[in-house]
Amino acid sequence: MHNYSFLYKAPFLSVNYQRYSYSIGSEMKIFFRSGSIALLLVCSQHSSAVDTSENMSVNFVTEANYYPFEYLDDASEMQGFDIDVANAVCRVANLTCKFHNQSFDSLLLTLQFGRFDAAIAALDITAERKEKVDFSDSYYQSPPVFLSAIKSKEQFSISGKFIGVQSDSSNHDYLIKHAKIDSFIIAYASSSEAFLDLSHGKIDVVFADQAVVEDFLLQEKNSFKFSVKQTETVFLDAFSEGYGIAVKKGNTALLERLNYGLETIHKEGTYQQIFSQYFSD
Structure with a gap:
């Protein structure tokens, strides 16, 4: 039972209350297909054109609260799939890299x-971010x-549902643009907060990346209480080009090094080794 008496429904309404922001978008077309984690590396021919002889210092920024992609271990050191990928790229591209923690937004x-x-x-590569x-x-x-x-036994629908999502994420942007007009989007500072409210029955649905959801289902017997109801494959078909490393516009020198590094760790098998450490499929 939801206690959001102050909230009413209207197209593209946004209401901020404490740590929540509620938004209502437009109609969404629902696509069904069972999904699994997929790896993607779009490799161009960078290796012959990039000079890596001179070392370059790179300060990476991330938000270390998105397991398994980035998180803090018991020693408060940054770990995760993204961190390992970045370190591997730095190794082959002759980059001296440091990592800094910052809020996602x-x-x-x-x-x-x-x-x-x-x-x-x-970070999903989207037209808005580009x-x-x-x-x-x-x-x-x-x-x-x-x-x-x-x-829940009925056919899944987000109509009339309270949907938790990480604020300012590409998933959040997607829902704002495509969610049904009678759905309520509740934006959280992190996906973990959305999962917590789902566990307490405060919201109906969480919309999040599959790897993050799978980790949640492995915790505290959550797989006996919750399940994936729908995989939004249209997200990749029409909204996101996959995850990418972002740099300041015009920083071509660094971008070439990063692309060279990504191509190289893919060819040498390092990327697959890292992938296998974090994902089962």
């Missing part, structure tokens, strides 16, 4: 203002999914 701004050199944080920053080739691709309680 400010990552691209830090690049635009020159505070950091590159951002790696499970207007603000430049992206490397894509190194990972997987459609987001809708997660809700197993006990």
Whole structure:
């Protein structure tokens, strides 16, 4: 039972209340297809044209609260799939890399203002983001999914549902543009907060990246309570080109090094080794 008496429905309404922001979008076409994690690396022929003889220092920024892509271990050191990929790229491209933790909603701004050199944080390459920053080739691709309680027996629909999503993420942008007019989008600072409210019955659905959802289902017998109801494959077909590393617009020298590094770790098998450490499929 939801207690959102102050909230009413209207197209593209946004209401901010404490840490929540509620938005209502337009009609969404529902696509069904069982999905699994997919890896993607769009490799151009970078190796012959890039000079890596001179070392370059790179300050990466991320948000270390998105397991398994980036997180802090018991020693408060950054770990995760993205961090390992970035370190491998730095090794082969002769880059000296450091990592810094920042809130997700400010990552691209830090690049635009020159505070950091590159951002790696499970960032989908979208048309809107490409207007603000430049992206490397894509190194990972997987459609987001809708997660809700197993006990729900009716055919899945987001109509009339309260949907939790990470604020300012590409998943959030997608819902704002395409969610049904009678659905309620609840934006959280992190996916973990959305999962917590789903567990407590405060929302009906969480919309998040598949790998993050799969990790949640492995915790505390969550797989007995919740399940993936829908894989939004159209997200990749029409909205995102996959994950990429972002740099300030015009930073061609760094972008070439990053693309060279991604191509090289793919060819030498390092990328697949890293992938296998974090994902089962």
